[in-house]
Amino acid sequence: MNDRMLKGVRGNMTTLKFDEDLCKTCPTGACLVKCQYIDVGKDEAKEEMLKIIKGEDSIVLDDCVTCYACEEYCKRGNHPFYLITQRREDKGILTAPRAITRQWINIGEPRGKYKLGEMKEKALSFGFMAQFLELVKGRLFEDVMPSYFFGQEYFCNVVYIHFANTSIIKERLPMVIDNIKKLGVKEVVFMHDECYAAFTSLAPAFGMEVPFKSVHYFEYLYNRLQELRDEIRPVGVKVAYQRPCSSRLCPDTHHYVEDIMKLIGVDLVDRTYQGENALCCGSIFRMMYGYELAHDVQRRNIDDMVAHGAEYCVFNCHGCQDALATEIAKRGIKPIHIVDLCRMAIGEEPETEGE
Amino acid sequence: MSDINRSLTEIVGEHYVSNQPEELYFYARDPGLMPPHKPDYVVVPKTVEEIQKIVRLANQNKIPIVPMGAGMALTGLVIPLRGGIVIDMKRMNKIIEVNEKARYVIVEGGTSHGLLKSYLDKNYPRLRHSIPDSPATATIAANVMIHGQGRLTQQYGFNSDMVAGLEVVLPSGDICKIGSCSLSPDWFSKGAPLPDLSGLFLGWFGATGIITKVALKLYPRKRMRDVEIFVTDRGNLVPDIIYELTHTEMVEDINIFTQPLPMIFKDNHHITIFMTGDTDEELEFKKKLIFGALDRFIKGKDGGFMSVGLAMKQTLLEMPQRSVSRFADVKKGGGFEYSGPILLVERYLGCTRKLVELASKYDLAYSAMARIIGRGHCMMFGFSFTFNRADPDMMDRVRKALQEVSDYALVVGGVFWKPTIEEQRMAIEKMDPNTWNLMKMIKKNLDPDGIMNPGNWEVA
């Protein structure tokens, strides 16, 4: 790490900084009152937040399940989740079992196993998830493919806020930025919310300079679909959208789901667990807390999709899809990634054919 | 042509006997690290009668005989240490009878696990047997002969505990039936309520007779299987975790592995938990109990269930797991060998530490793979090292490391599984002398001329 970057790491979370006064004068305590996993009233919510501000112990530090939703529930522009994370880290309060945390940190370690496509000025980023290579096919991506990159060297590391470990993010992110810079790309389309949030929100907050333009793939898809408008045949199905936790880190991109569905003639069902009320897919819960919470959340979520007549469940994140696809399919709902749904709309067949 | 060659030709036909350099070269070796020794002949018989004749011929001429299945024990058990005749059993691979309601199968002595699995899948979808993770070519007879373990070992013990009867060709050439089949048409027990004579053959590596038929117990096959992996960074907690898991009686197989690569496996102990069910409800119920049993470890942040992706799940759910064989190519060299002593689960942490220490001392790539035997009654702990067959120095380092494992295993109360000749010698030395005397009496009475897989279970 060079000096400039070290300075960046030491610098304050400028935009993600928690403003105590703002919190103290909050009329609603929405961050915790609305929390779907901690049951507190308005007064208690404010009390607990004050404890956290003062560095005291709080039930929140023990019970927060890292769904990131409070970042959105707070309408006053404060950052309760980042504060909770910071305090947990300071106090050494683990969210996940040590072995799970270690495993995730190990997975993210660069080992020279990255993969690059034919790099152009504009490129797709898959984080370290190779499975995107199977997804980004057809005309939607012909503008940019085969310009892509993935691997631990290009992995945003934001997932570690689930593990109350921002220091590893601060340690690795400057190198990641540097690695992407070395690719000579000017514009990166991020296929995952966390990566997009990393370069548009966390990195600037940590004082790191991002020398390329970051585009969320929703925006990219929306624009491509506009270009291919004449070829769109309305898909005409009812879908439920599974909003991932990391979408809360870049809430400004969420509107694209509705925009895209409109564009491709898909009926987004109006269900209980959507938008701000979205439920976690449960995969993180399962690893961190075991059976009950994950099972309960998944059951309620899928029941809700069924009750509202969804024929498809549309995914944005592979993690959610892996966690829910099998159960959803058992209930008669087809799991599909949003990219595949868009491909269907322009007459492409997402599944690869045989002979 | 020698008299022996002529006689063997008469017995099995000219196409199924060889004393050609090609066969002698190949059958002098197994894929492990033991030094080669050539047989004089290799035969591939088709019938029990042919085997009887071969044994009688060997008896008359005092020629050693080594029966062989797929030869995958890796510890040299089918290398003909004193030459003689290697009998490749794999042409005798018929499935003779399945009794569905009594849940047993009778197979010929060269029938492979893969073949039985395929046969049951197709014809008896509600029955299964305990499949080991050795390659699918491994034979059932050889596997029970070495007290192998398989997918049902946590529930029902060693695969040899699941034997329900044997037909054996004795060193004299006589056929002997072992178990209920000795006086009944039904093969439901290898011993009880009679004196259990199966012990005269199982675990003897062919030194007391050749298994020509095995009856094997079959077990209910549920429609679904699933797998979860519980990870912990505290090896000392593994015995407690196993105790809780086995208490649920909801688990099929339990394997524990730890290895440095790939990165996802670094630093942790992985308890792989298999479960089965006929319905989603049954499987979910078991899963709930299993998660519940480990809840205190999760709450204490001492362990958790990792996310197992679809690809990893498929790899783990395979029977046998082909990925086990792939360990041979980690160093791009087609070989691995392990020492797999049977010992108490509470020795787990010591074993992993020893393995890591030896891997570092000898600069080797390693993997630890333990399988729970019975409800935590003991385990097989595999100290496994991969090597490059084209790198003699690496092979030598693995030999040395495995020698140290052998010493260590005895110190911590372990008993060698499918021991090399050297480990057999160490075992005999440490064994209660009266036990060894009894073994000697058995061997001397059954095989007075010492023609059966000589070198095994004898003092040189």
Add this chain to the structure above:
Amino acid sequence: MKYEEIIHRCFRCGYCKLTGDYVDFNCPSYRKFRFETYAPGGRMWLIRAWLNDEIQNSERFQEILFSCATCANCVENCVFTFSDDLVNIFIAAREEMVNKGVIPSVVRDYLKNIYVHGNPYKEPANERGTWADGTSIETYDGQEYLFYIGCVGSYDERGQKIARAVGNLLMKAGVSFGILGSREGCDGNEVRALGEAGLFQLLAEQNIALFKELRAKEIITLDPHAFNALRQDYPGLGGEFEVYHYTQILAPLIQSQMMPLKEYRARITYHDPCYLGRHNGVYEVPRKILSSIPGVELVEMDQNRENAFCCGGGGGNFFTDILGGGEDSPNRIRVRQALDTGASVLAVSCPQCAKMLEDAIKVEEMEHRLEVMDIAEIVTRALS
């Protein structure tokens, strides 16, 4: 030797000799000889021993190497990352033996006949097109497709019947095509498989030059062996053509009702040729043709598709017959498997398989219970 750096990596675990579902041993030479030495693992270990001077190139060693039917079951089932190269390794070892001139006499004869006569039958080149006499099949002259026959379809009596059946069907369907007749040369697939790399290159280059001279762009092959050579090996020698097996041309014609089929009541089982199936991944097209025929009941042998058991004719064994003889010769095993399905017709899509299996039916005395028919012959029957 090529691939020498891989040879020692075989663990001889034996997955290579089984089907993917373990239903049976599926290596043709292992099924016949039953010594481990005749299985892929045995070959790997013995080639290494030979390169290290631990064993010599004996007659038995030659039998072990040349009895490989190059059926690629081992490629399909080997668990290691070098699995794709297994058949290539055995061919490379054969190349070494050919280069040193120490090979079985039947192999030498085959190669010599190709070299001298351009075909293994020692027949004159100008009779290569006589199979088409009496048909109205034209000589290739810029038609849409070039129909390439290969040695077996050109000269072997059984092969010729199949060539005529396919040719007539293509005519009937109005496909624009022509044949090379006496100008056709051996495709060389078996020459390559038997380890004569130099001769193969010569044959391939001659064929490529001729195809290019005639401006042929799309080629229909009768024989999956030729299909394989043209599709897999010719591009590397500068011969980029669109290559089809004839079933790939027939299937769409039949499915689009361009060739309306009448009822043909028969229980049929289909034998996958290794060079169409495992080597080139075409499993469903022939089956689609068969199941499009009204009245046909398609039944599968246990060993089908990726797990199909080779007829024993691959890798030059059709000509050298090293795998022949005895009740465990692969073609005899295969027809017994076919009979077990209760089928009365054993469908093939390769002239070599047709002949191998027909011979086995005679030896097994099954003539009255099982008949070998090429898919083209079955379709012809359903048309009449």
